[in-house]
Amino acid sequence: MPPLMARFLLIAAAALAFSPPAGIFSQTTAAPRENSAPAGAADDPHVIFSEANRRFEEARSDEDLIRAAEGYRRLLDRGLKNSQLYYNLGNTYLRLRDHGQAILNFRRALLYQPDHAKAIAMLEYARQQVSLAERFDTGGESPILRTLFFWHYGLAFSTRLEALILALLFFWILLAARLFTRLPYHRFLIAALLAVAIALGVSLGAQLLLQRGAEAVIVAKEAEVRSGNGPDFDLVFKHPLPSGIEVKILESRAHWHFVEFPGGVEGWILASAVEEIGD
Amino acid sequence: MRRKRKPAARRFTTGAVLLSLLLLERAASAVTVQMQANKSSINLADTIDVHVAVQGGTEQIDPPPLEGEGFQVLSSGSQQSIQIINGRQSSTLVFTYRLRPTRAGTLRIPPVKVQIGGQTYQSNRGVTVEVQQIARIDDFFLELESSAKALYLQQEFTVTLKIYARRLSGSYADADPFASQGGTWPQLNIPWLEEMEGFDADPPKQYLESLHPNDRGSGFPINNYRWREFLNEYPFLFPLPRSTAARKASGGKEYGYFVYTLEKRFRAAKLGAFEFAPAVARGVIFVDGGARPQPREFVALSESLPVTVKDVPGDGRPATYTGAIGQFTISASVARDKAFVGEPMTLSLQVAGEGKLEAIAPIPLKIQKQLAEDFRIHEEPETGAIDKKTRTKTFTYGIRPNKAGIAAIPPIEFSYFDPREEKFVTIQTAEVPIIVEAGKTIGSTDVVSGAEAPAARINKAVERALYPNYIEPEALIARAPESRLGWPRLWLLAGPPAVYLVLLLVTWRRRRLAADPRIRRSRGAARKAHVSLKEAEAACRQGKYLEAYQAVHQAITQLIADRLDLPAAGMTPREAMEALARKKIAAEAHGRMAALLTACDQARYGLAAQEEAAVHQAILAARSLLKELEPCLH
Numbered sequence: 001m002p003p004l005m006a007r008f009l010l011i012a013a014a015a016l017a018f019s020p021p022a023g024i025f026s027q028t029t030a031a032p033r034e035n036s037a038p039a040g041a042a043d044d045p046h047v048i049f050s051e052a053n054r055r056f057e058e059a060r061s062d063e064d065l066i067r068a069a070e071g072y073r074r075l076l077d078r079g080l081k082n083s084q085l086y087y088n089l090g091n092t093y094l095r096l097r098d099h100g101q102a103i104l105n106f107r108r109a110l111l112y113q114p115d116h117a118k119a120i121a122m123l124e125y126a127r128q129q130v131s132l133a134e135r136f137d138t139g140g141e142s143p144i145l146r147t148l149f150f151w152h153y154g155l156a157f158s159t160r161l162e163a164l165i166l167a168l169l170f171f172w173i174l175l176a177a178r179l180f181t182r183l184p185y186h187r188f189l190i191a192a193l194l195a196v197a198i199a200l201g202v203s204l205g206a207q208l209l210l211q212r213g214a215e216a217v218i219v220a221k222e223a224e225v226r227s228g229n230g231p232d233f234d235l236v237f238k239h240p241l242p243s244g245i246e247v248k249i250l251e252s253r254a255h256w257h258f259v260e261f262p263g264g265v266e267g268w269i270l271a272s273a274v275e276e277i278g279d
Numbered sequence: 280m281r282r283k284r285k286p287a288a289r290r291f292t293t294g295a296v297l298l299s300l301l302l303l304e305r306a307a308s309a310v311t312v313q314m315q316a317n318k319s320s321i322n323l324a325d326t327i328d329v330h331v332a333v334q335g336g337t338e339q340i341d342p343p344p345l346e347g348e349g350f351q352v353l354s355s356g357s358q359q360s361i362q363i364i365n366g367r368q369s370s371t372l373v374f375t376y377r378l379r380p381t382r383a384g385t386l387r388i389p390p391v392k393v394q395i396g397g398q399t400y401q402s403n404r405g406v407t408v409e410v411q412q413i414a415r416i417d418d419f420f421l422e423l424e425s426s427a428k429a430l431y432l433q434q435e436f437t438v439t440l441k442i443y444a445r446r447l448s449g450s451y452a453d454a455d456p457f458a459s460q461g462g463t464w465p466q467l468n469i470p471w472l473e474e475m476e477g478f479d480a481d482p483p484k485q486y487l488e489s490l491h492p493n494d495r496g497s498g499f500p501i502n503n504y505r506w507r508e509f510l511n512e513y514p515f516l517f518p519l520p521r522s523t524a525a526r527k528a529s530g531g532k533e534y535g536y537f538v539y540t541l542e543k544r545f546r547a548a549k550l551g552a553f554e555f556a557p558a559v560a561r562g563v564i565f566v567d568g569g570a571r572p573q574p575r576e577f578v579a580l581s582e583s584l585p586v587t588v589k590d591v592p593g594d595g596r597p598a599t600y601t602g603a604i605g606q607f608t609i610s611a612s613v614a615r616d617k618a619f620v621g622e623p624m625t626l627s628l629q630v631a632g633e634g635k636l637e638a639i640a641p642i643p644l645k646i647q648k649q650l651a652e653d654f655r656i657h658e659e660p661e662t663g664a665i666d667k668k669t670r671t672k673t674f675t676y677g678i679r680p681n682k683a684g685i686a687a688i689p690p691i692e693f694s695y696f697d698p699r700e701e702k703f704v705t706i707q708t709a710e711v712p713i714i715v716e717a718g719k720t721i722g723s724t725d726v727v728s729g730a731e732a733p734a735a736r737i738n739k740a741v742e743r744a745l746y747p748n749y750i751e752p753e754a755l756i757a758r759a760p761e762s763r764l765g766w767p768r769l770w771l772l773a774g775p776p777a778v779y780l781v782l783l784l785v786t787w788r789r790r791r792l793a794a795d796p797r798i799r800r801s802r803g804a805a806r807k808a809h810v811s812l813k814e815a816e817a818a819c820r821q822g823k824y825l826e827a828y829q830a831v832h833q834a835i836t837q838l839i840a841d842r843l844d845l846p847a848a849g850m851t852p853r854e855a856m857e858a859l860a861r862k863k864i865a866a867e868a869h870g871r872m873a874a875l876l877t878a879c880d881q882a883r884y885g886l887a888a889q890e891e892a893a894v895h896q897a898i899l900a901a902r903s904l905l906k907e908l909e910p911c912l913h
């Protein structure tokens with residue numbers, strides 16, 4: 001019986017390892033498909049969606065793209081939120097050269113699907129347009145640190161979390177199997193998995209502990225940053241900042257946000273000039 | 280890298296000047312302007328600090344400009360102090376300018392004028408400083424050079440500082456003529472090393488790291504860059520590359536020199552005349568003298584380096600020139616090499632080379648004659664994408680072939696200005712083979728309008744061609760944002776340890792039971808009793824009635840002994856009944872048990888019925904009793 005139990009545990013582990021990650025880790029809540037509203041076809045989400053797509057595809061002017069963006073926004077306002085719609089909206093704003101809204105919506109798309117490859121690529125493209133690196137000395141850790149702790153700097157939070165879960169799963173399975181049998185390199189495998197789990201756990205814990213503020217994007221075409229929450233305070237940057245710069249909101253007072261810029265510079269900015277990514 | 284704080288002596292001097300200015304203040308209500316320098320006599324390699332104190336002004340005051348000539352303002356700053364005495368508030372704003380003289384002689388800075396509230400206030404006096412010339416010495420001198428004689432906007436060039444140090448003779452000929460074993464090499468002060476107005480360069484930190492500074496060993500301290508270890512600060516030492524050269528000294532005699540070289544690349548960013556300020560070196564050099572080299576203190580100053588940045592000539596600019604200055608190559612590629620007439624194709628032009636890529640505007644395709652004949656150019660980029668690693672800039676265009684049979688994208692011309700040759704150069708891409716076929720029906724939206732597309736129509740082909748929007752109905756299914764943890768992940772994190780804990784408890788219990796002989800005996804009692812009854816049945820069938828009775832007896836006594844942990848061998852009916860009595864078995868069952876055991880006992884002595892029916896009856900009775908006793912005997 002014990003060998004049978006061990007065999008069962010190993011088979012279960014293998015099944016988990018080779019099953020698609022989405023099946024294990026993704027969480028979706030299916031919303032009912034909206035049917036035709038009483039107001040008529042114009043309110044049908046499918047009609048709005050098709051019209052927005054048509055305007056985007058056949059856009060001859062900025063006006064067409066603005067209409068397309070309005071269509072996508074109407075759908076999102078109805079609660080039909082998902083990564084595809086936010087991606088479409090971001091794409092539309094990118095063609096309108098509104099990099100602030102484009103980055104905001106690509107970031108929102110990634111909230112719903114962190115591994116959305118197209119959204120990641122377009123977000124990178126939009127960021128390049130803002131040329132963030134030329135405006136801020138973002139510093140960053142030394143290449144040695146980045147090489148030593150490659151998983152911390154190179155892997156997304158969700159990837160590390162999934163790797164941690166898998167490592168722990170195998171760790172517990174091997175530990176359970178040890179109650180019944182001994183496999184080759186059994187103790188070594190257990191120790192290795194525990195080491196991997198500790199490394200990933202510390203990385204995730206550090207990120208959660210060091211994280212502060214709500215992430216946001218400057219959406220105003222030009223935003224002045226001041227040393228206090230009022231128009232009379234000194235400017236922190238000589239020139240107004242363009243839209244598309246990603247910041248963290250550390251504090252909010254009437255009509256003003258205290259934000260942190262890439263590289264650690266802090267200042268006050270009008271609340272209407274930024275939008276939080278979490279909607 | 281950080282600059283060293285002011286030395287103590289300088290801080291003391293500055294403090295004394297500020298204090299004296301404050302002591303000279305008059306009543307708080309009046310505005311007074313005082314001007315003072317911290318030195319009255321310097322040499323060309325020194326700097327002076329000029330302080331302008333404005334006392335009494337309550338409005339925001341812009342830094343007043345310093346008039347006069349013969350100096351360069353290296354830096355400026357301000358400091359405000361507010362005093363409240365007996366409820367009266369007064370403020371003093373002190374502007375500090377750090378100046379470097381640019382020529383020897385008397386440096387005169389006239390009284391400074393400050394604008395406050397529409398009124399002009401003038402300091403009571405100006406500043407006069409005597410600037411001494413620095414005599415050039417043959418043992419150590421500096422030279423400043425530029426790699427380009429004529430500079431054009433966006434042109435890259437190298438400024439080189441050469442440090443000449445006369446070699447020692449004899450056994451010291453190959454040694455650096457500076458202090459070793461913990462001593463300090465001459466300190467260099469290079470004003471343009473971090474930034475230079477009108478020019479772009481690598482970030483200071485990146486550039487300084489490329490010089491491989493070290494904290495121990497040998498090298499030149501530069502601009503007082505220091506590093507801190509606990510409470511101490513040490514200078515960074517820059518081991519500049521060394522070569523040898525021979526130069527004639529002032530007396531006409533030729534000497535051997537070590538030449539230490541520092542280079543920095545700049546890119547001209549503004550038109551106009553500029554001057555790279557002279558570099559200064561001061562310290563100790565060892566020179567030949569007597570049996571051993573002798574130390575000699577010195578101060579050395581290079582010439583300044585005037586630079587004029589010109590614009591690219593307006594005459595003779597090719598139509599395909601879009602702002603590229605430097606040396607470049609160009610290549611073309613298409614995303615797909617097969618298309619139908621009218622079908623969009625994505626054409627990429629890649630410009631690579633030495634020069635500022637950011638300054639290169641998209642190459643206009645409509646003026647490329649052959650291309651414009653064969654293709655409709657319907658999307659031109661507003662900017663290009665720069666890859667800093669490969670130093671390339673890519674422009675992406677949307678084009679559509681006009682006719683079938685086009686075999687290639689024709690060469691596309693691109694012009695740049697070569698500042699070395701001081702002329703425009705036109706190059707072209709190689710032909711890109713393609714296949715254009717007729718036969719596909721073109722929809723109304725595919726036809727390129729003959730009219731000029733509106734500016735907004737010139738959208739980036741990159742986004743549209745490579746990353747289309749989602750059009751599938753699945754995009755209308757609402758989803759929840761992906762939680763960082765979420766219940767499934769929580770279950771996967773917490774479930775396995777819980778399962779492991781359960782398994783651990785189960786196996787622990789099993790092993791504990793297996794290790795205790797009393798428990799093991801008790802658990803096997805019923806099985807053994809039934810085995811004995813089966814043996815009794817077999818014996819009965821074979822006519823061995825005595826053995827059958829013995830087996831029945833053994834089944835009963837074995838069960839009682841194993842369950843109650845009593846010795847089984849030789850257990851008498853009386854002992855068995857006493858044991859059952861302690862377990863408070865029902866009286867009726869107790870009686871049947873007594874009768875059965877007595878019958879078995881009598882059979883051993885030939886007193887019980889030795890016939891099959893009686894034996895069978897005894898086996899059945901035993902089986903029934905076992906069923907009743909099993910649950911009670913624990």
